[in-house]
Amino acid sequence: MSAPAAPALPPLSGAALRVASIALALGTFMQVLDGTIANVALPTVAGNLGVSTDDGTWVITSFAVANGVTVPLTGWLMARFGVVRTFVASVFLFTLASLMCGLAWNLNVLIAFRILQGAVSGPMIPGSQALLISIFPAHKRGTALGIWAITTLSAPVLGPVLGGYISDNYYWGWIFLINVPVGIIAGLVTLRHLAARETPTQKLPIDTVGLGLLVFWVFSLQTFLDLGKDRDWFANPMITVLALCAVVGFIAWVIWELTDANPAVDLSNFKSRNFTFGTIALCLGYALLFANNLLLPLWLQEYLGYNATWAGLVAAPAGVVAVVLTPLAGRIKFDPRITATLSFAAFGGSYLLRSLYPPDASFFVLAVPMLLQGLAMCFFFVPLLTISLDGIPAERLPSASGISNFARITAGSFAASLITTFWDRREALHQERLTEVTTAAAPAYHGAIAQLQAQGMNPLQSAASIYRQVIGQSYLLSSLELFWLCGWMSVLTIALVWFARRPAPSDHVVAMD
16 A cells, blocks of 8 residues: 655755755664674674574564564554654664664674564665655755765665674673664754655555465564574475465465455556566576675684684675765666676675685685675666666555565565575585595504694594584685575576666666675
8 A cells, every 4th residue: 555645845945955864864774784784793692692593693683574564564563653753663663672682682682673673674775766756856866865875885885894893892782772872862853954844645445465475474484594504404394384374375365365355465566567677687696696695704713713803804794895986887778788787797706706715714814705796786776677667657656666675674584594504514515525534544543633732632632623624614604605506596586677668768766785
């Protein structure tokens, strides 16, 4: 359900325009920051709370799932309560949830508040987008998009670095508490400058059944993915039940949404060829990006001896390049399919370069592929969303944008679970193969034991040292395989882009995260 059109008010100008733009951008900045800041801090958070890193991934996936589920409600909320009220309320509630996350005393409490944080942040990105469009003159919408893009893309720069520095030097809860002053300022400034620009409201029905089914199947699928690897998948009755719930719930949800008069998610948008292929390509690209942004810092900290700060610095070049080049990329007027192709090719090159990491890779070698990822990010979101929303009527744009964001965010959370599952499973396979050649009867094993004993280790310490090296090599091989697979998947996704028609020139500014 789309929100009613805003009244025809003149655009803002001067200092009011600049201040309001910064406040709106800060709202989006916080939401994007919280999608990346916990990645490098995950081992520290898990260790501090006394849980495994696998259990700690719920801190990331719970936020993403809750956020993805509430994004489709944005259109209804804006229509029912007004765009300004919805955005400001979302910012203030997100700030409160961030405060509670920073004060959490165990994993279950932290996950509960992360779910709340993700749920209330659903309208922040679409709301910021809608308000930015309304306050800028039509001929300066490119400038609005550039401001928003730079602010949004700066979050992946600061997220890993801030998360790493805070978790290494201060209490980990500060990765959430830093949102509090930013959220208060963004909410108050937006209310001060945009309260008079509130959109008309109307009482609209809400699709409670569709929303309930959506929560049911997404939660079932996410829990299946997160717990399955630790419980032997379909050999465990609970995992089997979760899989059945996900499948049945998804089918029931699709049927309901296609037949309900006021669906929470308007699936009829998928009748558009561009929307279908553009959204699928967007989801695959974002899932691969999300998975790699989680895998790299985990591997660096768990098995290469990096602390959280340096793991964040390895990832930082991607955000720096994206921030610097995005204003230039916004001036390129090529066919969006060409720029999207460039993006996927650059993503693929970045991941494939990572698949060539040597065991003793230096900081420079680890960071170089991130420069190529930054280039890919410049040409990723806007071209694909332009393709997806091509031909969608103006009154259905909020709904279509909500579906696109929901699908993308949900794909990212699923990818986070899948990448850690395959990482552990491939490691176990490689460890089994490596131990076959490190038996007591192997000459190489005896040579290694002799060298370690010559350095002062006893036989037990020597054997333990070799075993640690085997585990490290196994995770290295597993990581390289996954980087290689992600690289080729990115390249193959280019084909989806060219199944879409060339988008017609449009003045629409689309939501980006």
